[in-house]
Amino acid sequence: MRKTKQREVILKVLGEHRDHPSADxxxxxxxKFLPRISLGTVxxxxxxxxxxGTIMKLETGGSIKRFDPFPDPHPHFRCxxxxxxxxxxxxxxxxxxxxxxxxxxxxxxVQNLNIEYTGLxxxxxxxxxx
Numbered sequence: 001m002r003k004t005k006q007r008e009v010i011l012k013v014l015g016e017h018r019d020h021p022s023a024d025x026x027x028x029x030x031x032k033f034l035p036r037i038s039l040g041t042v043x044x045x046x047x048x049x050x051x052x053g054t055i056m057k058l059e060t061g062g063s064i065k066r067f068d069p070f071p072d073p074h075p076h077f078r079c080x081x082x083x084x085x086x087x088x089x090x091x092x093x094x095x096x097x098x099x100x101x102x103x104x105x106x107x108x109x110v111q112n113l114n115i116e117y118t119g120l121x122x123x124x125x126x127x128x129x130x
Contacts, residue, residue: 001052007045009033011054011069020058020066020076020085058085060116073113079121088117 001007013029014021027042046067050057056068060078066085068076075088092115119125 001048001054004045006030006034006037006041007049010042010045010049014055014067015069017069018087020068022064022066024064026067058114060085073115075115075117077117077119077121079124080118081120081124084121084123086121 009030010026013026013033017025023043023046024039026046027037027039030037030042046055046057046065049055050067050071053071056071058066058068058076060066063083068087070087073092075090075092076085077088078085092113
């Protein structure tokens with residue numbers, strides 16, 4: 001993947017987020033640095049970067065694509081009320097993905113591992129400590 005000013009700024013903006021923003025949110029912030037960039041360019045670059053493994057694209061059922069600056073497989077929690085997505089503080093057993101997949105994949109070409117927990121976040125569950 002070629003390094004461009006646009007990708008550099010997109011990565012910088014995404015890296016400042018821990019809330020897994022959508023392309024629209026990233027676009028609005030990137031425009032502060034590159035006012036002439038188009039939404040299509042941001043979408044294309046996010047797709048290219050996720051396909052290259054530089055970032056992670058989160059596609060949860062029926063929702064907007066969200067992006068994560070950390071490409072290594074890790075679990076997420078998605079709130080079913082407000083839609084917030086957050087990283088969970090534990091690691092996925094890499095052998096589920098990088099191990100000998102022939103034993104269980106039965107001819108499938110495994111390309112990604114996504115573990116998502118759903119429920120109510122701390123705020124929506126009414127247990128906010130702030």
